[in-house]
Ligand code: SF4
């Protein structure tokens with residue numbers, strides 16, 4: 001079996017994430033703890049010294065540790081259907097039986113911030129959490145965006161809620177709003193987003209210094225540590241390592257022959273294993289639509305933050321309509337010079353998956369690359385038929401190897 | 409056939425009628441399909457259209473597969489299947505209100521998949537009590553009004569809109585009455601009478617329903633009284649099975665059921681504002697959030713006032729909002745000691761299995 005060079009800075013990132021969880025366990029008694037969704041304006045809470053935790057990230061962690069199925073089953077016994085998002089089921093399972101969950105579950109929240117710019121599922125999930133813990137919930141309602149630009153009334157709607165969010169957080173945490181601190185956090189957040197963009201862009205080199213599974217590991221800080229100095233530091237380290245690779249001509253997949261694009265959330269319980277046959281065939285996933293969701297954000301205007309924050313919240317990838325998504329993915333395909341796409345039709349995530357066939361068709365019309373669509377689930381391995389998936393991957397790789405993709 | 413039976417017969421056949429035959433059946437009206445609750449039907453009506461609900465069908469013509477994966481709820485998949493099979497020909501368009509992720513995805517891919525049928529997507533807050541939710545919704549309604557005016561080349565005057573609201577309000581009042589008297593109708597008749605409200609022009613439906621209400625038989629006694637909870641029930645088999653098992657449906661918490669007709673739209677003042685206020689004031693469906701208007705409290709209240717013996721959840725497979733909602737409602741029922749049964753609905757109902765389970769449930773609650 002061939003071996004592949006490993007990125008040392010991913011270890012730093014994993015350590016930072018371990019510290020993140022440990023620190024929150026220790027500090028939970030001293031500071032207010034908030035659960036937040038991955039698309040929420042965490043910078044506001046960060047500026048007020050609130051400890052934030054991401055049940056979605058925790059769901060992914062359960063998946064990567066292959067403990068999600070057991071936890072999902074706990075939620076299913078409590079009445080949650082097996083067809084619901086497996087991040088939600090896994091996390092709710094951990095809430096119900098923390099003793100059986102990684103890290104013995106998350107510290108209890110004091111407040112909840114749910115932003116629905118990623119899906120409707122989080123709304124229901126957070127309502128359930130608010131009931132369970134009997135803590136205040138703030139729902140930040142971000143309308144789905146049709147068309148390339150946000151509607152002015154949608155921006156106003158979100159701005160009005162961001163203002164209310166500040167007042168609400170002051171009230172429930174009994175802490176004062178810190179405009180100066182907020183500015184600092186936003187500046188760090190902007191820098192983190194810029195670094196993440198630059199890191200991802202390094203995948204444009206041939207060979208690419210980074211492969212999708214590395215991106216999936218590396219993305220944790222952009223979600224969970226955004227707005228902190230630590231995020232900036234770990235990303236500087238990663239970027240420097242990747243630049244060294246580029247300078248030395250080292251690829252994540254030595255002898256890179258095919259450049260592929262990944263669509264949808266990772267298959268956490270198969271993180272590297274899934275990509276192995278691709279790597280063995282010289283195929284590197286040089287870009288993806290999932291971790292791009294954060295890179296695509298525009299910097300927030302520090303002098304008038306709320307309107308630009310609102311626009312950023314509206315323009316999150318899975319809050320955009322099909323033509324906008326197709327434009328983004330086609331643009332990635334062109335800029336990263338990919339010759340194929342692999343699309344994960346993810347049972348869990350309706351907003352990511354239901355329009356995927358049309359996305360594929362639209363992108364193909366634009367850039368003409370072949371695509372492989374695989375049904376699986378990001379955390380619930382009961383939805384994963386390894387034998388069938390392997391067979392289809394082999395056929396796809398054979399096709400890539402023998403035929404010019406444009407003949408498809 | 410008595411006039412009562414004739415009306416019922418009429419209403420019952422409507423649910424099975426393919427939409428492509430709609431214009432023959434109701435000449436002089438312009439049908440426009442719609443997908444779900446929260447659509448401002450009056451606005452479409454005032455623009456000269458008759459909003460007609462797209463019911464999901466038992467048949468799968470295999471058309472939606474190329475667009476929607478198998479893990480999409482059948483309500484959404486069937487609508488696309490019918491559209492692609494030409495079953496929706498004759499509709500002036502299809503309208504979607506912002507609600508669940510499945511309908512959002514369907515609306516999103518519609519222009520690409522079914523370009524011949526214009527799509528209307530009506531954005532709508534998810535947090536019904538959010539600051540500025542009302543002005544956001546008003547702006548959306550105004551945009552819809554302009555788009556409809558552009559489409560028809562006719563202005564939608566306030567008086568026209570007020571007239572549509574008045575017609576819909578009259579129907580709402582009658583439907584409220586129908587639900588109060590629900591125990592006097594056999595469940596399949598109740599189902600057909602409610603569903604027809606979304607399938608017929610209100611101008612024709614209103615007098616028919618009024619007549620029906622005058623001729624209701626006396627209420628049945630001794631049969632178990634049930635409340636049905638779910639998203640959308642196009643297929644009548646659940647109500648048929650309940651009837652055969654000797655039960656009555658006395659209330660519901662369906663997206664397009666009692667909650668949908670519960671409040672009138674204000675007939676004084678600005679009609680667009682009245683429509684916005686109405687949408688925000690209704691008990692939310694599970695796709696929406698309102699911190700004070702809780703669905704579990706409402707369900708318990710329905711069970712109490714309707715003196716129900718049990719609750720039947722009719723949950724669509726792959727439906728996220730109702731999937732979560734079920735757990736919350738179930739917990740409330742358990743705390744209150746109200747028996748309940750979960751039936752999962754797929755593309756074709758498993759009638760035999762449904763019957764066994766409902767019979768056992770009715771026996772268990774021993775009413
Ligand atoms: S449904 Fe999709 S976006 Fe929503 S929490 Fe689950 S995985 Fe995330």
Ligand code: SF4
Nearest residue numbers: 481508510639724727
């Ligand atoms: S059944 Fe559920 S998922 Fe399907 S359209 Fe209705 S609310 Fe949406």
